[in-house]
Amino acid sequence: MPFNGKMKVVFLWHMHQPDYRNIMTGEYYFPWTYLHALKDYVDMVAHLEAQPKARAVFNFAPILLEQLDDYAQQIENFFKRQEKIKDAVLWSLVDSHLPLAGTPEFIALSKKYLRANRQRMIERFPIYRELADIAEKLDEHSPIAKYLNEQFLIDLGFWYHLSWLSETLRRSDYRVQAWQNKGRGFSWQDRMDLVKLIGEEIASIGPRYKALYQKGQIELCMSPYAHPIVPLLLDINSARQAWPEVTLPIATNYAGGEERAKWHLAQGIKTFEHYFGHKPRGCWPSEGSVSDDTLKLMQEAGFDWVATGDSVLHNTLRHPDNKVIADDLSERKACLHRPYNFADHKVNCFFRDDGLSDLIGFKYATWHSDDAVGDLINHMVNIANACDNPKNSVISVIMDGENAWEYFPENAYYFLAQLYKRIDEHPMLELTTYSELLDQQKPEPLTMPHVVAGSWVYGNFSTWIGDKDKNRGWDMLCEAKLAVDHALATKKYTKSELQQIEKQLALCEGSDWFWWFGGYNPAQSVSDFEYLYRQHLKNLYHLIRVPEPEYLNTVISVGGGDPATGGVMRQGHEN
Numbered sequence: 001m002p003f004n005g006k007m008k009v010v011f012l013w014h015m016h017q018p019d020y021r022n023i024m025t026g027e028y029y030f031p032w033t034y035l036h037a038l039k040d041y042v043d044m045v046a047h048l049e050a051q052p053k054a055r056a057v058f059n060f061a062p063i064l065l066e067q068l069d070d071y072a073q074q075i076e077n078f079f080k081r082q083e084k085i086k087d088a089v090l091w092s093l094v095d096s097h098l099p100l101a102g103t104p105e106f107i108a109l110s111k112k113y114l115r116a117n118r119q120r121m122i123e124r125f126p127i128y129r130e131l132a133d134i135a136e137k138l139d140e141h142s143p144i145a146k147y148l149n150e151q152f153l154i155d156l157g158f159w160y161h162l163s164w165l166s167e168t169l170r171r172s173d174y175r176v177q178a179w180q181n182k183g184r185g186f187s188w189q190d191r192m193d194l195v196k197l198i199g200e201e202i203a204s205i206g207p208r209y210k211a212l213y214q215k216g217q218i219e220l221c222m223s224p225y226a227h228p229i230v231p232l233l234l235d236i237n238s239a240r241q242a243w244p245e246v247t248l249p250i251a252t253n254y255a256g257g258e259e260r261a262k263w264h265l266a267q268g269i270k271t272f273e274h275y276f277g278h279k280p281r282g283c284w285p286s287e288g289s290v291s292d293d294t295l296k297l298m299q300e301a302g303f304d305w306v307a308t309g310d311s312v313l314h315n316t317l318r319h320p321d322n323k324v325i326a327d328d329l330s331e332r333k334a335c336l337h338r339p340y341n342f343a344d345h346k347v348n349c350f351f352r353d354d355g356l357s358d359l360i361g362f363k364y365a366t367w368h369s370d371d372a373v374g375d376l377i378n379h380m381v382n383i384a385n386a387c388d389n390p391k392n393s394v395i396s397v398i399m400d401g402e403n404a405w406e407y408f409p410e411n412a413y414y415f416l417a418q419l420y421k422r423i424d425e426h427p428m429l430e431l432t433t434y435s436e437l438l439d440q441q442k443p444e445p446l447t448m449p450h451v452v453a454g455s456w457v458y459g460n461f462s463t464w465i466g467d468k469d470k471n472r473g474w475d476m477l478c479e480a481k482l483a484v485d486h487a488l489a490t491k492k493y494t495k496s497e498l499q500q501i502e503k504q505l506a507l508c509e510g511s512d513w514f515w516w517f518g519g520y521n522p523a524q525s526v527s528d529f530e531y532l533y534r535q536h537l538k539n540l541y542h543l544i545r546v547p548e549p550e551y552l553n554t555v556i557s558v559g560g561g562d563p564a565t566g567g568v569m570r571q572g573h574e575n
Contacts, residue, residue: 060222221284
């Protein structure tokens with residue numbers, strides 16, 4: 001299809017959860033993967049299915065794909081062979097031996113059923129709100145606890161899962177509607193049927209996205225396998241490029257970082273191909289983290305394009321190596337909405353419009369959907385009117401495919417439906433994907449000598465390094481990697497053991513632990529993630545048969561802040 005003069009718009013939705021499993025036992029520490037699958041990954045694909053003319057890019061972290069498959073298999077095995085589901089929250093739906101009322105276990109499980117957005121997910125349903133009000137007051141000394149029974153816990157847990165179901169399913173499935181109308185006294189059969197429904201929905205996710213890809217409606221891309229910050233694996237000192245005064249960890253480098261970065265890319269591609277049947281052309285590097293060396297690896301891995309945040313471009317344009325080109329751009333008022341090449345690497349680099357993306361993530365949740373979509377489109381039209389070369393131009397909106405929606409009414413059902421519909425119908429805008437853009441419009445990338453290393457958050461790596469707690473986490477990781485290298489050089493392991501060691505090391509290298517370290521994050525989330533990080537490191541030492549350091553039994557970070565959206569999202573620019 002020839003270029004028709006419309007401004008191209010790409011929505012890239014990033015789907016990512018860290019691996020919450022203890023891979024030695026298969027047990028899940030936390031339930032967030034299957035809960036976000038039910039609520040968000042189902043809804044996001046359903047909106048595209050409902051609007052065949054819409055286009056979007058979906059980025060999957062490979063370890064998310066593996067977890068979705070694992071949940072689907074576990075639920076299937078429960079029904080076929082009565083095998084226990086290795087997630088305590090999900091298993092509680094069909095556990096025939098729930099804790100006794102008033103016990104610490106009863107209270108602890110009740111509290112887990114409250115971990116949902118209070119305004120949008122709990123208060124929306126009056127009966128769930130009543131149950132939650134009681135559960136919130138429970139502690140070991142609560143007189144009311146002794147008057148509660150098993151049915152209270154069953155109903156509370158049932159409503160918890162109902163609140164996490166996708167909005168598109170809620171509006172179309174008679175079973176969900178019947179349960180919501182019933183409200184109380186959920187039976188054993190209700191519980192079994194709900195778990196069966198959960199299994200159906202999770203198992204459908206991969207095939208549904210694959211089907212839309214095969215129709216040419218969406219593009220599927222990936223992040224490195226376990227979501228590491230690749231530039232920091234390659235060179236910890238790359239953090240100084242955008243933040244010269246940063247205080248770095250004691251460790252001066254991550255041993256064998258290039259080899260590990262290549263492993264994450266190769267393993268990620270292998271996993272992606274296993275589930276989707278083709279090699280991805282694009283990569284959202286973990287947290288949009290790029291550097292010259294990272295782009296080199298991306299090109300060698302065969303990617304046609306990568307994406308990051310616009311703060312990275314702003315830092316890059318100020319770099320002395322790029323001054324002549326940047327000055328020329330300034331005179332021509334060229335915008336960020338175009339592809340770039342850096343350091344002689346031919347991989348195309350696209351930049352997130354932080355302003356537009358953050359409007360969705362942090363502002364529009366409180367607006368009427370018509371007003372929000374209208375405002376976003378007005379911004380896009382203004383960008384289109386200011387663009388001097390439409391052939392080379394594309395507006396990139398890039399954000400989580402899960403975390404924003406719980407702050408919108410009804411999981412952003414009306415917002416997302418209107419978003420795709422109104423842009424599709426707009427005379428000046430056209431939805432596309434990056435690969436479609438490269439193939440059909442063939443934009444000419446602007447070439448620059450150097451990209452300043454950074455991420456989509458503030459254009460630097462401050463979310464993952466520089467804070468004392470984050471630096472402590474890096475020093476622990478660097479020490480563990482040296483222990484692994486020494487063990488592999490001096491001990492004998494079977495092929496199976498080596499594969500498990502390699503995967504466990506990958507989980508430790510993930511970005512999520514470092515995101516949550518630091519006093520500005522909520523205490524509960526910090527506690528969860530720093531505990532999981534220490535457990536992953538303990539498992540790594542166990543697998544290489546080396547005594548774990550005693551410090552792994554000491555809390556690294558405690559949190560205590562109250563950031564916007566509970567800390568699950570950041571804005572692209574510092575306020």
